[in-house]
Amino acid sequence: GESVGLHLPTLSVQEGDNSIINCAYSNSASDYFIWYKQESGKGPQFIIDIRSNMDKRQGQRVTVLLNKTVKHLSLQIAATQPGDSAVYFCAETLEGDDKIIFGKGTRLHILP
């Protein structure tokens, strides 16, 4: 299949370690945030979301942190596995709008 994100920033993490992927957003009117995982040849896959009235949300092996003061979003993946290799995108929606605005992706590379 085709490659996604040939020239994206890359984060290399040892298998079993925790991964932290960071994202900055610019619009103060954004009130809903989503992290997506995209594997080569596939569409983005929803991982976890968070609304602007929260600062932390946990899922299975994943945690999203939101710092509205500095407009920063992060995705933490615990005990990174080979299957976590993909490009990760943060995304936001503006209050009153439904379309998703994607940020720049980060390629996560798992070292054996």
Next chain:
Amino acid sequence: GAGVSQSPRYKVAKRGQDVALRCDPISGHVSLFWYQQALGQGPEFLTYFQNEAQLDKSGLPSDRFFAERPEGSVSTLKIQRTQQEDSAVYLCASSQGRSGDTFGSGTRLTVV
């Protein structure tokens, strides 16, 4: 269906040719979105439907791009007189409401 289905999976068009890309959303999903993803970039919003109504087409890059969803289910994205800069992956997503959308695998369009 179980997921969002897009066809064709790959399309090669000669410059100047018209193309039509199809999206079958998840049954019952009210909202349907089209995105364009260039190589190495995040998806960019094209247009949005709520049932059969096209509520936002602000992302369509030119009047050569046209989308429809006449019965509120299947949607077609049509590109007239294709140009090389139209080469990209075209992603469709559907959702029930304001939550993380479910994406299809996309149609990779190559204009030669």
